[in-house]
Amino acid sequence: MGMLGQYVMVDEDTLERMMEMDGSELMDTLEKLIESGSEYYDIDKLWEELHLALTGVSASEPIEGDPLSEAVVGVHVFEVEEEDGFFACTEQDELEDIIAAMQQVDFDQLKTDGVAEELRAALKGEFAGLLDFYGKALAGGKHVIFSVA
Template sequence: MGMRGQYVMVNEDTLERMMEMDGAELLDTLERLVEGGNAYYDIDKIWDALHLALTGVSASEPVEGDPLSEAVVGVHVFEVEEDDGFFACTEHDELDGIIRAMKQLDFGRLEHRPETEELRLELKREFGSLLAFYEQALAAGQHVIFSVV
């Protein structure tokens, strides 16, 4: 894992349709949704470093039931071929718990994990942007799809 990460808001009907898709269809659908105006957030390649800073482990080893791990990599993983990328969703009713955990985080306690001050500041900025995106999704009644391709 080390590719670009993106979060996209989707409604209930879209999520249900996407759960039946393979990786190529998921990617095409996400691209069409973004082009069509769905809210999205590109975290680029720093998602794995953010997961490491928040949990102490790589995103390739998600921590089930840990809201900070789920904030980065999603809650429910789509069953697709590994070569097609990684896709996961966080349902609307799961966002509140993740947001609460993110708001309770003392980012200062993570300062020893990033190697440089520049990386620490970048991680803090991305964390804040991701939190704002989740708050927007919660307010809009949307689910969130996380993809890495």
């Protein structure tokens, strides 16, 4: 996939409105939320590598029901045209299980053979940043929208 990934916290009303939008409306809404001060986490292009490190498979093949896969790519995929990007949400009540699974990961024990040390360190940092972001979302009672564009 190789495109930029971003996570944005949203409240219940915003999530409900977004579920009715098409891809271009979703992207516009996310950009406006960020500009207006909504908390977000920018994982850049490393979401694909992080998914691979955590699950052993590409993010283009997410593993339904796997909290580590869902940590990276979200739980509920929005039905939008492929050219509009990828959007998924993780609802607030799903964050606890994802956080618990992430807290069990010993990043130093992951099979990242052949991955340069610099990339491994970057992935470890992104993992920690994403875990912290999810903790804030859970504490704030927010849902998380993951987008790739």
